[in-house]
Amino acid sequence: MVSFALDEEKVFSWLTEIVIDYEFSRAFDEEIQSRSGVLPPPIGMDWQPIEPGREDDVYLLVRAAQDADVITSTEGMVITFEFIDDGDRGFFRWMLDVVAPTPLKLATPSEGMPMLAESDVFGVEVAVVILREAVQAANLLVQQLLEHVAARKTPGHSS
Template sequence: MEARNWLTELVVAHEVGMGFGEDSPVRSPNSPSIGMVWGPRDPGEEDSVFLLVRAAQEASMVTNPDETTITFEYIEDGDQGVFRWFVDIVAPTPLKVATTSEAMAVLGEPQTFGVDAAMAILRDAVQAANLLIQQLSDYVAATKMPGHDS
């Protein structure tokens, strides 16, 4: 519910064109431009998806372990584009894991706009990150050499 409220404030701020200072709890210079009819799959909205996921983490609407971030990447493919999710782990040693690329058409939930579309993106980001972490954990467990605890 907290994320929905945060997104609603973000959308309202965008719709009414309010100028926010640096200390604003809702918007910053890097806030996504999300309005009531925003659609993440619309052409040119790739940066807004990236900024949305980053802003949600900065505002603690999407929580993740320390030293870990979730990132959205858009890849131009000459058609409608594809995307993938990354989990960047800084410590104890840098590591980046990624999902396979998917068509932009499957991003979020169809026929949703504004707050609902943004919520769908955040759910996708969290699900993708959780899957990547689980796959990494499974891989590490499966490849541990007998007799080695580290």
């Protein structure tokens, strides 16, 4: 069961529009402020989110992609990025928020920030890699939840 999907056709045009707004018009703040939903980070052609100080960019990218329907999901589920500061390069993990029928939060194990993306990939290319990873992590967490629920329903399982 796939609960999250990345619209591969839409993602490139959406990200290209963000880069153009930022790189060429330099009116990024004014242009992007007029859009509704979570605002994407200012992604330029040299954007690299594993650089120190860019941790919030990944969170904003993934949330904005969901608001723009670039990432679609089963209603009531949202994938988010969480940065964990360790005073060095930091760690990250993906969080699956299930809103209904009852609130639930699931998380992947944490990984070092350098594992998020190749250091020689920039701009739209790295953004697509991150969005694909977010979708993959979300679907893995959903699958783990379903397997857990199914295992609890098996005969002979004690509560």
